[in-house]
Amino acid sequence: MRVGVVGVGCTKFGVHEKTIQELAFDAVKEALEDANLSKDDIDISVVGTSNTRGYELMPAVPINEYCGFAGKGPIRVEAACATGSAAFYTAYSSIISGMADIAIAIGVEKMTELNTPTSLAVGGRSGSYLWEFHQYGTTFPGYYAMHASAHMKKYGTTPEQLAMVAVKNHRNASKNPKAHFPKEITLEKAVSSRYVAYPLKLFDCCPISDGASAAILASDKKIKELGLEAVYVDGIGFSSDSANLTRREDYAGLKATAESAKMAYRKANIENPVKSLDVACLHDCFTIAEIMAYEDLGFCKKGEGGKFVEEGRSDFGGDLPVNTFGGLKAKGHPLGATGLAMIYEVVKQLREEAGELQVDLENYKALIHNIGGTGHFGWVFILGV
Amino acid sequence: MRVGVVGVGCTKFGVHEKTIQELAFDAVKEALEDANLSKDDIDISVVGTSNTRGYELMPAVPINEYCGFAGKGPIRVEAACATGSAAFYTAYSSIISGMADIAIAIGVEKMTELNTPTSLAVGGRSGSYLWEFHQYGTTFPGYYAMHASAHMKKYGTTPEQLAMVAVKNHRNASKNPKAHFPKEITLEKAVSSRYVAYPLKLFDCCPISDGASAAILASDKKIKELGLEAVYVDGIGFSSDSANLTRREDYAGLKATAESAKMAYRKANIENPVKSLDVACLHDCFTIAEIMAYEDLGFCKKGEGGKFVEEGRSDFGGDLPVNTFGGLKAKGHPLGATGLAMIYEVVKQLREEAGELQVDLENYKALIHNIGGTGHFGWVFILGV
Numbered sequence: 001m002r003v004g005v006v007g008v009g010c011t012k013f014g015v016h017e018k019t020i021q022e023l024a025f026d027a028v029k030e031a032l033e034d035a036n037l038s039k040d041d042i043d044i045s046v047v048g049t050s051n052t053r054g055y056e057l058m059p060a061v062p063i064n065e066y067c068g069f070a071g072k073g074p075i076r077v078e079a080a081c082a083t084g085s086a087a088f089y090t091a092y093s094s095i096i097s098g099m100a101d102i103a104i105a106i107g108v109e110k111m112t113e114l115n116t117p118t119s120l121a122v123g124g125r126s127g128s129y130l131w132e133f134h135q136y137g138t139t140f141p142g143y144y145a146m147h148a149s150a151h152m153k154k155y156g157t158t159p160e161q162l163a164m165v166a167v168k169n170h171r172n173a174s175k176n177p178k179a180h181f182p183k184e185i186t187l188e189k190a191v192s193s194r195y196v197a198y199p200l201k202l203f204d205c206c207p208i209s210d211g212a213s214a215a216i217l218a219s220d221k222k223i224k225e226l227g228l229e230a231v232y233v234d235g236i237g238f239s240s241d242s243a244n245l246t247r248r249e250d251y252a253g254l255k256a257t258a259e260s261a262k263m264a265y266r267k268a269n270i271e272n273p274v275k276s277l278d279v280a281c282l283h284d285c286f287t288i289a290e291i292m293a294y295e296d297l298g299f300c301k302k303g304e305g306g307k308f309v310e311e312g313r314s315d316f317g318g319d320l321p322v323n324t325f326g327g328l329k330a331k332g333h334p335l336g337a338t339g340l341a342m343i344y345e346v347v348k349q350l351r352e353e354a355g356e357l358q359v360d361l362e363n364y365k366a367l368i369h370n371i372g373g374t375g376h377f378g379w380v381f382i383l384g385v
Numbered sequence: 386m387r388v389g390v391v392g393v394g395c396t397k398f399g400v401h402e403k404t405i406q407e408l409a410f411d412a413v414k415e416a417l418e419d420a421n422l423s424k425d426d427i428d429i430s431v432v433g434t435s436n437t438r439g440y441e442l443m444p445a446v447p448i449n450e451y452c453g454f455a456g457k458g459p460i461r462v463e464a465a466c467a468t469g470s471a472a473f474y475t476a477y478s479s480i481i482s483g484m485a486d487i488a489i490a491i492g493v494e495k496m497t498e499l500n501t502p503t504s505l506a507v508g509g510r511s512g513s514y515l516w517e518f519h520q521y522g523t524t525f526p527g528y529y530a531m532h533a534s535a536h537m538k539k540y541g542t543t544p545e546q547l548a549m550v551a552v553k554n555h556r557n558a559s560k561n562p563k564a565h566f567p568k569e570i571t572l573e574k575a576v577s578s579r580y581v582a583y584p585l586k587l588f589d590c591c592p593i594s595d596g597a598s599a600a601i602l603a604s605d606k607k608i609k610e611l612g613l614e615a616v617y618v619d620g621i622g623f624s625s626d627s628a629n630l631t632r633r634e635d636y637a638g639l640k641a642t643a644e645s646a647k648m649a650y651r652k653a654n655i656e657n658p659v660k661s662l663d664v665a666c667l668h669d670c671f672t673i674a675e676i677m678a679y680e681d682l683g684f685c686k687k688g689e690g691g692k693f694v695e696e697g698r699s700d701f702g703g704d705l706p707v708n709t710f711g712g713l714k715a716k717g718h719p720l721g722a723t724g725l726a727m728i729y730e731v732v733k734q735l736r737e738e739a740g741e742l743q744v745d746l747e748n749y750k751a752l753i754h755n756i757g758g759t760g761h762f763g764w765v766f767i768l769g770v
Binding site: 079 | 456458460461474475478484621626
């Protein structure tokens, strides 16, 4: 059996006054209309929300009621910044296991609603709370700053190369009306911005965004029966790593990326990702994260990630366009929504509906890479038509 | 393909000083030893924890590291009081989808660690927070008190019949060393206890417990290959209902129970549950919940639940022994652990390892019923040998 994505929806990312129910509804409505299905067609709803420090402690129930899914099988999943991917995986396995014919994965997060702890602290808590956050006060930029320092020391990666990731992704976001920061920035502006956590500067960091996305998945049997248009899931890979960073072997990459890619490539029969893929969404919560991902996913050799962006190989017309919609860096990163926003983006690309941001399709294959924490969760999906 | 449970573990339920990692480890260790497997045999780990208002905001990562599962596919799930069942479902579908050969579902909760909100408020928040909890201050006993009032008015169910559920479950718990309250109570003590939320009295309510449980699931191929002993999953049913109770048609039962039972019975080919099953674990967070479940699961006619317990039909030697290990009422109810503690219990029964609490096995079939909130989530599992 194969499983296909038959409908996608995504709100604009940014600062929203709406409740999480209302945000989720906007994405669900767009996905149902996109699939030409009604709420009654859904068998199971998987809600991905990472934080429940706002007033909704158990958000799946009010979200499902508000979206019209009361009576359906509901479940909430969480995998830190990869929560949306965990929701996609759970919806996928619900179908392929025969427990459902049509499932919806909904990702939603109100990052700006968090007060205690703040969004920055939330990131710091996604690793080893007692050892790292409580003892040393490590915030999320602090974690990735350690990775950036290691990568710069080991491979000579430069602050300019880091900034080039931001410049590329902001340029792409400037053509995406759903992006939190739809505006271009110059290399000078990025490299001269203030430090957030050395060596990471303001423009090396993704914003704190609210938003929601949704994807509707169906079995191939149902796709044929209802005559739906689908983008298929060709391979899924998952992995994880130690909570405590002192137990990692290497800081210049994420083992969880490499391991989950290995699994996904094996399942999708991909030997050379740059040749086989047309477009990729990578987890660029910080610029260094995109550079490490190029390497860990095998787009280039270890240590050559800086050059990969510098030479335009991850830009339109390059070896493999990456984060054509602006990435987490400029489109935004509402934890629960991010993984499903990546699904939204590659589905638009593979259907040739990406407008100004459309890449040339040769193989009609795309990759999604979504990380929770600093490799605490790793997900890779290969989608194709 | 079939999926079997090949190992189970469960801590004593009660008040624990340990961290959630340590609690989870105790259950995981017992489950691995029970299955005669090592941590390296596990492909994916699903952690069920409902509340993250303690200091661990994203508990799957530190739990997985502490249990030796760093590098495995991790995911956290939540479905209020049915969180353990959602974890079991996700582990099950990971195997039957071919994404994993062996999966572990871990449920853990430190209810006594919660300060803001308190455990009582947590229950009240599992429904419609803004309308019911915030406006009317509905706590969890308050919700089930409304169901009890409706059942008593419509069917003449008596306070004594409610208390008989507690007396039976405490009697069973008195022989279970893992129970939070392993002691018998008299009917007089139960009916004369103080009101918590009219008509529910102290002994109509389950305690606030800490605890952890774990179940290891494997594909039948792996079970044969490794020569494991297994209890198989014959059917799974899930459903849900409106967040807002004013949108329910009836308060004298839970539609989510009836609907999830219907799905599970269909999959397991069960027409007459009382005849086909040997033992059942029902969700008795309050005594009225067990009485409504008898009816909604079809163990007796609607309105006859009070008589079902009064006539001893849910006791040892009756039509269908229910909550032989003491139930949520007397064994305890650490939200994330509860559903998997039910798996632990029925696996012990179906393997004839229940000691003093062993039921007579005729069909070697058991039922599990786990509810989140007041029917906000509904799960039914049929297990058999």
